[in-house]
Amino acid sequence: MFGDLSSIYRPLTTETVGAYIRTRPELTAIFNPSDELEAVEVGDGNLNLVFKIWAKADPDRTIVLKQALPYVRLVGDSWPLPPDRARIEAQALEIHSRLVPEHTPHVYFYDPDMYLTAMQNLNKHLIMRKGLIQGIKYPRFAEHIGTFMARTLGSTSDLVLDYRAKKMEVARFINPELCKITEDLVFTEPYRVTERNLFHKELEPQVLALQADEALRVEVAAMKEKFMTQAQALVHGDLHTGSIMVNQTDTYVIDPEFAFYGPIGFDVGAVIANLLLSYASHEVRTADLAQRADFRKYLTDTIIQLWHVFVREFQPVWDQVDPINMPKGYQQNYMLNILQDAAGMGACKMMRRVIGLAGVEDIRGIENADDKAVAGSLALNMAQALLMNRKQFTTIEEIVEVATGAKPTYPWK
Amino acid sequence: MFGDLSSIYRPLTTETVGAYIRTRPELTAIFNPSDELEAVEVGDGNLNLVFKIWAKADPDRTIVLKQALPYVRLVGDSWPLPPDRARIEAQALEIHSRLVPEHTPHVYFYDPDMYLTAMQNLNKHLIMRKGLIQGIKYPRFAEHIGTFMARTLGSTSDLVLDYRAKKMEVARFINPELCKITEDLVFTEPYRVTERNLFHKELEPQVLALQADEALRVEVAAMKEKFMTQAQALVHGDLHTGSIMVNQTDTYVIDPEFAFYGPIGFDVGAVIANLLLSYASHEVRTADLAQRADFRKYLTDTIIQLWHVFVREFQPVWDQVDPINMPKGYQQNYMLNILQDAAGMGACKMMRRVIGLAGVEDIRGIENADDKAVAGSLALNMAQALLMNRKQFTTIEEIVEVATGAKPTYPWK
Numbered sequence: 001m002f003g004d005l006s007s008i009y010r011p012l013t014t015e016t017v018g019a020y021i022r023t024r025p026e027l028t029a030i031f032n033p034s035d036e037l038e039a040v041e042v043g044d045g046n047l048n049l050v051f052k053i054w055a056k057a058d059p060d061r062t063i064v065l066k067q068a069l070p071y072v073r074l075v076g077d078s079w080p081l082p083p084d085r086a087r088i089e090a091q092a093l094e095i096h097s098r099l100v101p102e103h104t105p106h107v108y109f110y111d112p113d114m115y116l117t118a119m120q121n122l123n124k125h126l127i128m129r130k131g132l133i134q135g136i137k138y139p140r141f142a143e144h145i146g147t148f149m150a151r152t153l154g155s156t157s158d159l160v161l162d163y164r165a166k167k168m169e170v171a172r173f174i175n176p177e178l179c180k181i182t183e184d185l186v187f188t189e190p191y192r193v194t195e196r197n198l199f200h201k202e203l204e205p206q207v208l209a210l211q212a213d214e215a216l217r218v219e220v221a222a223m224k225e226k227f228m229t230q231a232q233a234l235v236h237g238d239l240h241t242g243s244i245m246v247n248q249t250d251t252y253v254i255d256p257e258f259a260f261y262g263p264i265g266f267d268v269g270a271v272i273a274n275l276l277l278s279y280a281s282h283e284v285r286t287a288d289l290a291q292r293a294d295f296r297k298y299l300t301d302t303i304i305q306l307w308h309v310f311v312r313e314f315q316p317v318w319d320q321v322d323p324i325n326m327p328k329g330y331q332q333n334y335m336l337n338i339l340q341d342a343a344g345m346g347a348c349k350m351m352r353r354v355i356g357l358a359g360v361e362d363i364r365g366i367e368n369a370d371d372k373a374v375a376g377s378l379a380l381n382m383a384q385a386l387l388m389n390r391k392q393f394t395t396i397e398e399i400v401e402v403a404t405g406a407k408p409t410y411p412w413k
Numbered sequence: 414m415f416g417d418l419s420s421i422y423r424p425l426t427t428e429t430v431g432a433y434i435r436t437r438p439e440l441t442a443i444f445n446p447s448d449e450l451e452a453v454e455v456g457d458g459n460l461n462l463v464f465k466i467w468a469k470a471d472p473d474r475t476i477v478l479k480q481a482l483p484y485v486r487l488v489g490d491s492w493p494l495p496p497d498r499a500r501i502e503a504q505a506l507e508i509h510s511r512l513v514p515e516h517t518p519h520v521y522f523y524d525p526d527m528y529l530t531a532m533q534n535l536n537k538h539l540i541m542r543k544g545l546i547q548g549i550k551y552p553r554f555a556e557h558i559g560t561f562m563a564r565t566l567g568s569t570s571d572l573v574l575d576y577r578a579k580k581m582e583v584a585r586f587i588n589p590e591l592c593k594i595t596e597d598l599v600f601t602e603p604y605r606v607t608e609r610n611l612f613h614k615e616l617e618p619q620v621l622a623l624q625a626d627e628a629l630r631v632e633v634a635a636m637k638e639k640f641m642t643q644a645q646a647l648v649h650g651d652l653h654t655g656s657i658m659v660n661q662t663d664t665y666v667i668d669p670e671f672a673f674y675g676p677i678g679f680d681v682g683a684v685i686a687n688l689l690l691s692y693a694s695h696e697v698r699t700a701d702l703a704q705r706a707d708f709r710k711y712l713t714d715t716i717i718q719l720w721h722v723f724v725r726e727f728q729p730v731w732d733q734v735d736p737i738n739m740p741k742g743y744q745q746n747y748m749l750n751i752l753q754d755a756a757g758m759g760a761c762k763m764m765r766r767v768i769g770l771a772g773v774e775d776i777r778g779i780e781n782a783d784d785k786a787v788a789g790s791l792a793l794n795m796a797q798a799l800l801m802n803r804k805q806f807t808t809i810e811e812i813v814e815v816a817t818g819a820k821p822t823y824p825w826k
Contacts, residue, residue, distance in 0.1 A: 024785040027474045158641050163596060164589040170644075171584040176577040183576060225747070228571050231583075232642050324605045329631040334638070 008113040009083075012067055016038045017051050020065075025117065026109040030061050047072060047081065048259070051120055062123060063108065068115040068257070070199050081177055085257040086115035088175050092256035093117070095234065099151045103144055103253055124246035124253050132241060132278040133288060133362055135295050144251035145244070145271055146309025153264045156234035159326075170172075170231050175260040178237065179228070182258065187224035190355035191217050199355045200364075202373035206380060206409050207355055219387050223344045231261035239270040240349070240360070241278070265341025271306065273346035274360070274404055277297050277353055280379035281362040283408065284371035300400045307396035311335060340390045343399050347356040347387035354379050370411070377410035397401045416810055422496075427452045431731035436480075439522040440531065443474050448605050458483060460494065460670070461522035465534055466794040475536055476521065478792050482671070485586040494590055498670040499528035501588050505669035506530070508647065512564045516557055516666055535665050538658035544628045545654060545691040546775055548699060548708050555715045557664035558657070558684055559722025566677045567730040570646035572739075583644050588673040591650065592641070595671065598636035603768035604630050611739055611775075612768045619822050620791060628754035632800050635756045644674035652683040653762070653773070654691070663706050678754025684719065686759035686772070686796075689816050690766055694775040697784035698819065720809035724748060753803045756812050760800035766791050783824070 012020055018037045021027055031037065035055040043050035048069060054062035068083035090110035097104045106120040131138065158166050189196055191211055199207050210216060236243070237258030245252045279299045286292040318331050353360045354376040363379060366372040382403045393399050424435055431450045434440055444450065448468040456463035461482060467475035481496035510517045519533040571579050585619035602609055604624055612620050623629060648670030649656070658665045692712045699705040725762065731744050766773045767789040776792060779785040793814045806812050 130426065158638070163593045163641075167587045167589040167592070171587045174580045174584045176580040179580070180430050190739050214740045217738065218738050218746065221739050221743040224738075227572070228576075229645050230642050231644050309784045325601050325630065325637075327627045327630050328626065333631065333635065380501040413653065 005304065006113040009115065012051065012068060012114075012116075013050060014041055014051065017053060017065060020114075021053060024109065024111075024118065026410065027063065028106075029305055030063060031055055034040065035040070035061070047085070052123075054121070060123075062121040064105075064119050064121045065204070066117050066119065083115035085178050086110070086117065087112060087173065088173060088259050089255065089257035090117050092174065092234065092236070092259035093119070095156065096148075096253065096256065100148050100253075103133055103148045103251055105252055105254060124368035125247050125250060125252060127242055127243040128246045129241040129274070129278075129361060131246060132275075133281070133285070133365065135175045135291070137148065137295070137298045138246045138248065138251070138302075140144050140249060141244075141251055142305035143309050145253075146306040147273070147308075147313045148251070149239075149264075149267055150313030150317075152251055152352070153233040153235065153267060154314050156261075157232055157264070157317075159317050159321055164237050168413045169234060170261045172233060173260045175237075175258065176224065177384055179260055179262075181225060182237065185308060185356050185358055186352045187220060187227060189357065190348075190352045191220050196357045198357050198359065200367055200369065200372055200376060202410060203354070203376050203380075205412065206294045206377055210351070210355075210380060210384065211381035216384065216387065219344065219390075220348055223341075223348050223387075226263050227345065229262040233264050234259055235262040235264065235267045236270075237266070240390075241271075241274040242360070257327070263338075263341050263345070265338045266345045268307070268310065268338060269346030270341035270349055272303050272342055272399070273349040273353075274362075275303050275361050276346070276382055277360055277379055279404070280350075280382060281366065281375045283378050284366060284368070284375050285362075296404075300404060303400055304396050307339070313390045336394065339396065339399070340393055343386045343390040343393055347383040349391070350379050350386075373410045374408045378406060381406040381409060422528065424462060424482060425455055425464065425478065425527075425529075427464065429483040430466060430478060433527075437524075437531065443476060443521075444468055448474070460498070465536075467534070469501070473536075475517075475534040477534045478530050479530050496528035498588065498591050499523070500525060500528065501586060501591070501672050502668065502670035503530050504585065505647065505649070505672035508534070508569065509561075509565055509666065509669065512563050513666075514569050515663055516561045518665055518667055519631065522638045526700065535658045535667070538660050538663060538665060540655055540773060541657040541659045542654040542691075542716065544659060545688075545712075546694070546698070546778065548704070550661045550708070550711045551661065551664070551715075553662060554657075554659055554664055556722050558666075559719040561664070561666055562652075562677075562680055562684070562719075563569065563723045563726030563730075565647040566680060567727050568825035569674075570656055570677070572729075572730050572734055582647060585646060586673045588650075588671065589654070590672045592673055592675075594639065595650070596637060598769050598771060599765045600633060600640060602770065603725040603761075603765045604633050609770045610768050611770050611772065613782065613785055613789060615782060615823060616767070616789050616793075618825065619790055620691065622766070623764070623768075623793060623797065628795065629632055629800065632757065632803075633761055634810060636754075636761050636800075638818045639676050639754065640679060640758065643676040646674065646677050647672055647681045648675040648677065649683075650675065650679070652680045654684075654687040666807060676751075676754050676758070678751045678756075679758045681720070681751060682755035682757070682759030684764040685716050685755055685761055685812070686766075687775075688716050689759070689795055690763055690773055690775050690792055692817070693763075693795060694779065695777060696787045696791050697788050698775075698779070709817075716813055717809050720752070749807060752809065752812070753806055756799045756803040760796040760803070763792050763796035764798075786823045787821045791819060791821035794822060 017039045037053055038056050039053045041049060041051055049067040051065040068086035069078060069091060070083050071077040071082050072079040093107050108118040110117050209392050236256045237260055243253060243255045277298055281297055282292055363375045366375055385402050385406050389402055450466055452464050452466045453466050454462060458744055462480045464478045481499035483493060483496050484490040485492040485494050505685050506520050518535060521531040523530050649669045650673055656668045658667060692709055693729045695705055695708055776788045779788055798815050798819050
């Protein structure tokens with residue numbers, strides 16, 4: 001699974017990507033031999049090369065090539081990372097294509113020697129995080145993402161898969177290196193003093209107080225254990241608003257390289273957490289109070305709606321289980337556990353985005369240091385309230401109420 | 414993993430086993446070419462052939478050969494079962510040998526073509542279940558089994574193993590067919606009307622009432638989900654008193670063919686459940702009241718002691734974790750969850766032994782039908798109390814108190 005790189009492997013460049021494309025028969029329906037091709041490298045993530053390629057004469061004939069690098073791009077080749085994640089991503093995309101084709105980019109091929117996937121260029125869509133920063137509403141997002149999660153998570157769980165097929169899938173999606181990144185960056189480092197953390201100086205007193213809170217660390221440890229042991233369904237594993245491309249009509253989920261068999265609440269929590277991070281950022285990003293309230297209402301309505309869509313779209317799974325061995329009461333507990341896990345795991349994802357190595361543009365992109373500290377402080381308090389109260393939540397409305405009831409501690413009184 | 418049988422594979426017989434032994438260089442230190450060998454087939458389990466072989470001139474020069482059959486022996490070749498479990502068992506024995514050599518039979522070799530393990534003949538030891546039926550006490554058992562579980566379970570969990578090693582072990586011990594037997598026989602069939610159940614007629618009203626209890630089925634479903642999804646440690650998977658060989662000084666754990674990454678409480682609960690089944694059986698097996706009380710006190714003392722030994726022997730695991738990310742409170746919750754899981758999963762194992770396809774001799778071996786019904790009725794009530802109260806338990810003493818407070822419902826008033 002972590003064998004040596006193939007001798008064929010080489011990272012592509014904008015110079016070499018054209019020649020590579022000419023070797024792939026899967027692309028002859030898109031590009032003619034006579035086409036002049038243009039390419040740009042746009043990978044703004046931390047782990048991969050991403051090329052957009054198009055025919056100069058007709059830019060709508062276009063694809064994306066995503067190639068895994070054998071190290072963490074953010075840090076450099078001092079942090080090696082096996083490119084096996086490209087296989088995981090290609091196999092997860094194949095499953096998503098089958099279950100929710102309308103929300104999955106079309107894949108032309110996966111090249112196992114180059115750890116490279118050729119897929120649809122979503123050139124009519126924007127990374128959702130960038131849209132939310134600009135205050136753009138996506139009215140169909142809640143419906144789409146609720147459906148995406150219910151179908152991809154329900155259909156890969158023991159509730160639907162045969163006992164043997166599910167366990168073989170668990171083995172196929174063993175993904176140690178990428179899980180380790182989450183274990184460290186989401187569930188470990190933010191809650192201790194370590195040099196890899198990267199919070200803004202103004203927040204130091206609040207961060208130190210949070211790190212000193214043993215009761216909080218007890219709950220984070222429980223969330224980490226769940227992440228590491230609960231093989232409930234094939235989770236996307238990195239379902240933040242940077243892994244979602246949207247416009248007013250469509251929603252696409254990209255980048256499932258962190259996919260593995262984990263707790264369903266980890267995906268649901270990721271979406272909710274990133275909408276709440278946006279909520280926190282608009283504390284300072286939008287000065288006009290009416291406009292701020294309006295956009296925040298869009299965000300909280302979206303959270304509430306996506307959960308209800310998720311529950312509705314999960315219902316077909318319950319309709320086909322045996323009600324004697326899985327009675328109604330069990331089904332309700334199952335959904336309740338997902339909701340509470342989403343609150344707890346989402347909270348960890350919010351805290352790490354403020355305290356840890358990898359931040360989010362929503363907050364870290366705020367230019368004024370005071371404003372950034374206010375938004376970060378608020379996000380931490382929202383997260384802490386969610387984590388510590390998660391076992392009391394029985395509805396999504398309660399989660400939203402508790403989260404939005406938090407106030408920033410900064411500036412210190 | 415479930416490929417076709419090797420062309421070399423053939424089930425051995427008492428006639429062919431001698432010739433097979435002559436082909437194995439690993440056994441030349443035990444048997445000389447001139448030895449006349451004697452063999453008997455003693456497999457009383459449901460899945461395998463087990464041969465005891467010895468030199469006629471010196472019966473202490475002896476081994477056991479265990480060979481997997483490609484079907485469930487209890488039912489016949491209409492229930493095929495891949496012999497891959499023999500590989501699982503050999504690999505689990507290897508791990509147990511490393512961690513607790515004093516409680517693991519010595520393995521001479523594993524033959525992957527024949528799905529066969531050659532191991533120490535524990536000819537100075539008795540299957541513990543048979544000893545308990547005879548009312549024999551094993552004073553060192555609690556110390557031994559508590560140590561066995563703490564070491565084998567602690568050392569294979571995320572608490573000790575490296576993130577990558579643990580996940581590779583999860584994949585290596587994917588064991589779908591044997592897990593499916595447990596999923597069906599322990600967590601599904603006993604709680605519904607099905608022809609495979611095999612309870613004694615006298616208990617029918619109590620069994621039907623139990624099967625009609627939706628609240629109970631909700632809790633069983635939660636235990637089943639945990640069994641199917643929680644990859645916490647390499648569990649033995651079938652740790653009842655028929656998988657333990659004992660005498661007054663030694664304890665050996667055999668037969669880990671059900672091993673997989675599952676919840677630690679499943680093993681702990683199996684031991685407790687089988688001691689409680691013995692407790693229930695002595696309601697009628699021992700007529701003398703003082704003698705009964707004395708043996709039962711031995712059983713409950715053993716349950717209490719083995720848990721305290723388990724906690725004590727788990728402590729070295731906690732001593733080496735990072736106390737910042739795994740604070741004391743988390744460590745206590747971790748052990749508490751094991752205790753509550755043991756109560757719930759042990760309860761399912763008790764119920765299935767009364768209601769389901771595979772019973773235990775402790776109870777099914779009682780000759781008088783009325784007596785058998787009394788013991789079965791008591792075991793069901795003990796189990797039900799444990800399952801339904803499991804989230805309230807904070808100590809092993811409470812578990813013993815609730816279990817031993819139950820009374821048989823049969824004969825009906």
